[in-house]
Amino acid sequence: MKLLVTIFYAIIFLSSLFSYYLFKKERRRHKQTARLPPGSMGWPCIGETLQMYSQDPSVFFASKQKRYGDIFKTRILGCPCVMLASPEAARFVLVTQPHLFKPTYPKSKEKLIGPSALFFHHGSYHARMRKLVQSSFSPEATRKLIPDIETIAISSLESWANGQVISTFLEMKKYAFEVGILSIFGQLNKTYTYQLKENYSILEKGYNCFPTKLPGTAYHKASMARRRLNQILEEIVRERKENKLVAGNLLGHLLNFRDQKGNTLSDQQIADNIIGVLFAAQDTTASILTWILKYLNDDPKLLDAVKAEQKAICESEYGGNPTLTWAKTRKMPLTYRVILESLRKASIISFTFREAAVDVEYKGYLIPKGWKVMPLFRNIHHNPEFFTDPGNFDPFRFENPPKPNTYMPFGNGIHACPGNELAKLEMFVLLHHMLMKYRWELVGSASLIQYSPFPVPEHGLRVSAPFVLDKIRELAPSLRMVHSINALTWPFCLDSSERVVAINVSI
């Protein structure tokens, strides 16, 4: 017996020694073969953030790409990053090896939105929540919302048509918010809608702010608003449970959810995912709608052609009935191509962030564990190899489908946008009613209005953040394109001169 135990221990000892030796050898081999991608890292703290901000970021990325190729390293807001500018590399990270890369957001933003929101997660919780969100925003589910979305679009347009000047972006935000509420709750008591809207608008002002508990700061106000949002959501949930009003919208799906063990979701998980969807749905949809109107306004011939398509659909086939149906949206190829081309040209989500969960080797390069990885959607969308004359707004290029994996306005892979059908439908509905019934004019489009991107570095580098921003202002007072790096998260890229397109709407 004693002998057996000794042999057992000896085997354990020897095998661990052997595996240690193998491990060392493996590491050495790894070190020898894989090297870091080319590129410069800039200063240890701020890296190349300043350069990226002080010129058009597309130019910054493109010049790097020219110099180093499709994969290069840099440092942004203190974080070492590997940037990926080829469709294959983006596919590697997002589609074929997504388990090697996890989503990464600044902690402060995660706290405000709610840490249980699906896009912060990876693995089984993400997969479960994603299935639920996807089924709530499936084409079948969104189709049913058309009449209600139309009602919202028509009343939005009527509210603009008083002859006063409006800011397109801000008005589109209101529209996108209302549609978001509709798709999450179905019909909701106006009192709740109003309370959610008021408190959410305070919350969103804190997303890109310096995180602090100091009363009076935007971040602190946002945290307080987030708590009130929890209270409102809890009340709605309680009411729905009491009245058994559990329908096919997102909240209904969240309430009906049971995992394998029969557990339901907590109130916190429900609230975080609702706020998460509002966050994902509002500014994205609003900014692309703003861009579409800008592009149409820049090309009167195209605008006329799109209007003609809208009119023809309603007049010839449907007896002049201006209400929209799913079937009608399928018969508007030009309008659809304008939407697709706007998504390409504006590339409002110009890149995304992931973090290497382990050391990863790609094409002979080492991406060390903990480094950020950025698939550069905008660069791919603006690469003349995939889209000829990429600076030109040309909806007709979509008469032929783009090459595989070169067109990713809604991302790709396991985190790709589950709201893309809803977003496109919102665009169809708003454009339809606006083009059929209204004329508008641009007012003072050249004013330089900056999107204020408060870059909050992920961990530790908080002190340098306000400095970076001041420096940018100093260096580039007439910054044209302000790229919201959004503290290492979804960057909405808005041309500063065009973000707020003031328009004068009249019947």
Ligand code: HEM
């Ligand atoms: C034109 C408007 C929109 C654009 C351009 C857009 C774009 C994107 C992109 C690129 C991603 C992937 C981000 C990444 O991989 O890191 C994403 C994710 C997401 N989007 Fe959208 N989106 C839009 C509208 C919406 C709407 C209306 C909803 C509402 C349902 C929505 C909900 C989401 C959610 C929940 C995720 C996270 C998915 C996950 O992590 O699994 N989006 N969106």
Ligand SMILES: *[C@@H]1O[C@H](CO)[C@@H](O)[C@H](O)[C@H]1NC(C)=O
């Ligand atoms: C909406 O909610 C408010 C307060 O919670 C209540 O007074 C009102 O009767 C509700 N309206 C409807 C239509 O349910």
Ligand SMILES: *[C@@H]1O[C@H](CO)[C@@H](O)[C@H](O)[C@H]1NC(C)=O
């Ligand atoms: C925010 O929510 C609370 C309920 O928790 C509500 O009383 C209040 O009117 C809402 N709006 C603002 C601006 O606080």
